[in-house]
Amino acid sequence: MYDVCVGLGYHCESTYQLRRVTGVERAHFFDWLDLDLVAVRETVAADFANVLRPGLCEPFSDGACVRDRGSNIRFFHDFRAPEGAPLTSAIIAEQFDAVRSKFDHLAARWRALTASRSRVLYVHQDAFDESGAPDLAALHSLLRTRYPAHDFDLLWLRRTPPTDAEALPPGVLWGTVPLDPGRWEGDDAAWDAALAPLDIPRAPGADRRA
Structure with a gap:
């Protein structure tokens, strides 16, 4: 099993x-x-x-998600823009540390x-x-x-x-x-x-x- x-x-x-x-x-x-x-x-x-190295994350697909250029992973749910607005570089920079902390925890798991x-x-x-x-x-x-x-x-x-x-x-x-x-x-x-x-x-x- x-x-x-x-x-x-x-x-x-x-x-x-x-x-x-x-x-x-x-x-x-x-x-x-x-x-x-x-x-x-x-x-x-x-x-x-x-994954999620500083400076390598960018808005992707017209701001619908974030692409990490270091890993080519697309994050659709972890970076959050205001309702109806696209993700921007400024939003990514503001939320980056929290998202990175989450994935560091999951890597340890x-x-x-x-x-x-x-x-x-x-x-x-x-x-x-x-x-x-x-x-x-x-x-x-x-x-x-x-x-x-x-x-x-x-x-x-x-x-x-x-x-x-x-x-x-x-x-x-x-x-x-x-x-x-x-x-x-x-x-x-x-x-x-x-x-x-x-x-x-x-x-x-x-x-x-x-």
Whole structure:
């Protein structure tokens, strides 16, 4: 049985669904962020030192979010502009220390979890079918190398089945969660089906149909 499920992006859908299914709302570093698998690998490899360095955060997407140039992570929820107004460089500078403090705390939580005896299922939602088996194998190898005593598996969820699944190493699983157009939270039934075979923490009454 897995003790903890930890999301690795791509965006808010994965965080929402893991919390819905498990009933656990304890925050992890990559929750609610917008980032691709490359950014996840680079962040873990840098032990989070590449994220939120001073002077590298800028308004992005017409001020809808903040892009951290050091990590290419997009922050949609941590920097707050007044209602109806875009994020600006001044707002980012004013709120930067508080946001940085939050993510320093979450990085410390990640390190504590990887050093613990907990068995972890990491879940990467490949929301745009961008990655291949070698990319997931590289992430798995990185995690195994950085945390050799850590007990974990990696679940790769795509919109469509991968064509190279046979190249995945042991400890990397895969499934599909099709796009639900117009619903940022994703398809509940598809996530239930993808997670049903796995022995993970579940909210009371959570659906476990395969």
